[in-house]
Amino acid sequence: MKTFCILSAFVLIGTCSTTKYTTKIQNLKDSITLADSILVVNYANTITKEELTTHLYAFSSDDFEGREVGEKGQKIAAEFLKSYYQNEAIESPYGGSNYFQTIPEGFFSNGIKASENVLAFIEGSEKPEEIIVISAHLDHLGVNDDGQINNGADDDGSGTVAIMEIAQAFNNAKKDGYGPKRSILFLHLTAEEIGKKGSEFYVNHPAFPLKNTITDLNIDMIGRVDKNHTNNKNYIYLIGSDRLSKELHYISEKVNKNYTNIYLDYRYNVEGERNNYYSRSDHYNFAKYGIPVIFYFNGEHNDYHKPTDTPDKIDYKLLEKRTKLIFATAWQIANQEHRLTTDENNKFLN
Ligand SMILES: [Zn+2]
Numbered sequence: 001m002k003t004f005c006i007l008s009a010f011v012l013i014g015t016c017s018t019t020k021y022t023t024k025i026q027n028l029k030d031s032i033t034l035a036d037s038i039l040v041v042n043y044a045n046t047i048t049k050e051e052l053t054t055h056l057y058a059f060s061s062d063d064f065e066g067r068e069v070g071e072k073g074q075k076i077a078a079e080f081l082k083s084y085y086q087n088e089a090i091e092s093p094y095g096g097s098n099y100f101q102t103i104p105e106g107f108f109s110n111g112i113k114a115s116e117n118v119l120a121f122i123e124g125s126e127k128p129e130e131i132i133v134i135s136a137h138l139d140h141l142g143v144n145d146d147g148q149i150n151n152g153a154d155d156d157g158s159g160t161v162a163i164m165e166i167a168q169a170f171n172n173a174k175k176d177g178y179g180p181k182r183s184i185l186f187l188h189l190t191a192e193e194i195g196k197k198g199s200e201f202y203v204n205h206p207a208f209p210l211k212n213t214i215t216d217l218n219i220d221m222i223g224r225v226d227k228n229h230t231n232n233k234n235y236i237y238l239i240g241s242d243r244l245s246k247e248l249h250y251i252s253e254k255v256n257k258n259y260t261n262i263y264l265d266y267r268y269n270v271e272g273e274r275n276n277y278y279s280r281s282d283h284y285n286f287a288k289y290g291i292p293v294i295f296y297f298n299g300e301h302n303d304y305h306k307p308t309d310t311p312d313k314i315d316y317k318l319l320e321k322r323t324k325l326i327f328a329t330a331w332q333i334a335n336q337e338h339r340l341t342t343d344e345n346n347k348f349l350n
Contacts (some may be wrong), residue, residue, distance in 0.1 A: 004281040025033065031248050034176070034258055035335040038097060043173045043331075044259065044324040047165040049316035052323065055084075055161035056223070059154040060311045068142025069153060069191045070105075070113030077138050078116045081188050084164055085120040085299070090171050091205045093121040093185065103190065103201045115139070117198050118188040119207060122170050124161065124334065126181040131208045132334050133216040134167075134183045134326070135282050136160050137192030141305060153314055155304065158223030159296075160188060162323040169327055179332035180216070189282050189338040192220070199282035203289060210286075214340045215333055216293045218283035222322045225313035226299030228265075229262040237264040237297045237324050239277050242269070245342050247294035252294060252329050268297070292342060296326060 034040075058260075059080065065073030082099040085092070092099040100116040117139060124130065133164060136159030140152030151157070167186045185207065189198035203210065225233040242249035256262055268277045278284065283293035303309040333340050343349050 005227055006307050007248070007277075009214070016195040024348050025246065028246060028346065029254075031348060032247070032251055032254050033336070034254060035332055037258070039173065039178055040144050040259060040328050040331050042047070043067065043169045043178075044327050046076070046169045046172050047327060049074050049320040050155055051165055052161050052319050053311075053316050055164055056153060056157050056314060057311045059160055060151040060157040062149050064151075066142040066150040067138060067140040069139045069194055069197075070108070070115045071142060073142065074115060074139050074190065078118050078139075078188075078190070081118045081120075081138065081160070085167070088168055088171060090120045090122060090186070101202065101205065103198065107201055108191070108194070108197060112191075115190040115198070117190055117202055120186040121166055122167070122174060122184045123181060124181050124183040125179050127339070128183050129208075129212050130182040130339055131185050131213045132182055132330055133187050133213060133286065134163055134219070134330055135187040135189055135216055136163050137198065137218040137282060138188040138192070139190045139193055139198070141193055144307060150305070150307050151310050153311040154221045154223045154298070154301070154309050155256075156220050157311065158314060158319055159219030162219050162222060162319065162326060163188065165323055166327045166330065173339060180331070182334045183208075184330065184334060187202055189316075191205050192282055196282050196285055203285045210289050210291065213286070213291050215245075216283050216286035216291055217296070217330055218281055218286075218293060219296045219326060220281040222296050223316075223319040224298050224301050224303075225315060225318070226301050228299065232263065233318055234261075235264045235265050237268050237277075237299055239269045239295040239297060240283060240287060241294045243278070243292075244287065244290060245340060245346075247341050247346055248292045248294065248333075251332050251336075251340070255328045256325055259328045261287060262321060262325055268299075272337075290342065292340065294329070296322065
């Protein structure tokens with residue numbers, strides 16, 4: 001009888017604490033209210049496969065010589081992005097015509113020359129000091145010894161042109177009087193391919209204090225389909241979304257359910273997963289500082305890091321849909337009432 005009582009007490013305590021955590025999570029989920037649904041749909045619809053196609057054929061053309069860090073092709077890529085933002089009348093956080101954050105040669109090793117991150121910025125109307133970063137890397141592998149160009153259409157031309165279209169959509173909204181409440185930094189990083197050095201430099205020399213940088217949505221390869229999804233290509237891998245902010249994770253899920261209905265595949269988000277993609281692109285340098293991140297990724301394919309990663313192999317309709325998901329997620333974080341919380345600061349979880 002005595003034994004039975006103790007067991008019952010154990011069971012009861014176990015049940016109570018489990019329920020309690022489930023309830024906390026449910027309360028957190030219930031607290032997420034989507035902002036401005038009609039506007040999100042309207043401006044998401046300005047992101048089109050036609051424009052993504054035009055941008056990506058330019059950005060991954062042979063003229064850009066594979067965009068090798070510090071080399072001529074990478075400089076052409078940086079100038080291309082600067083011209084785009086100037087034409088769109090989207091400002092730089094540095095002001096005037098200075099869109100580049102120059103990384104000196106001394107920051108690199110192995111004779112790599114100075115290189116540039118490219119930054120564009122839309123200032124928030126109500127909380128301009130709070131910054132949402134949307135990032136992708138602009139560099140790639142350059143030209144092989146046998147003269148073959150690594151066009152890097154998926155890696156990471158796809159992420160680059162997604163940001164161009166997302167920036168234009170936010171800017172269109174702003175022109176109509178619906179600018180974001182919080183600020184958005186469009187961050188095109190260099191030197192990812194040699195070890196995420198562009199993002200490492202950025203977090204060491206941020207344009208805005210990291211304590212007010214509330215998330216990094218990082219895009220690295222979102223234009224293709226991998227072997228795991230040949231039968232249903234309506235997917236994207238999300239990595240990192242729940243690691244520092246459960247709120248970010250549930251915002252991302254709710255936004256997707258409401259606007260895009262893409263299958264969100266979390267298999268690479270499992271801690272200890274052997275590929276360890278969480279540490280392998282630029283978002284990781286933000287996560288190191290406790291900034292919640294989401295890494296958007298289509299997985300590897302046969303053309304990964306090969307000269308055959310060309311723009312004709314991109315699925316532009318899919319790229320459009322994935323880009324809309326990222327835009328809508330950024331819109332929510334930029335415009336919801338309260339600042340995105342980390343788990344440490346989330347009243348529902350503590
Ligand atoms: Zn990449």
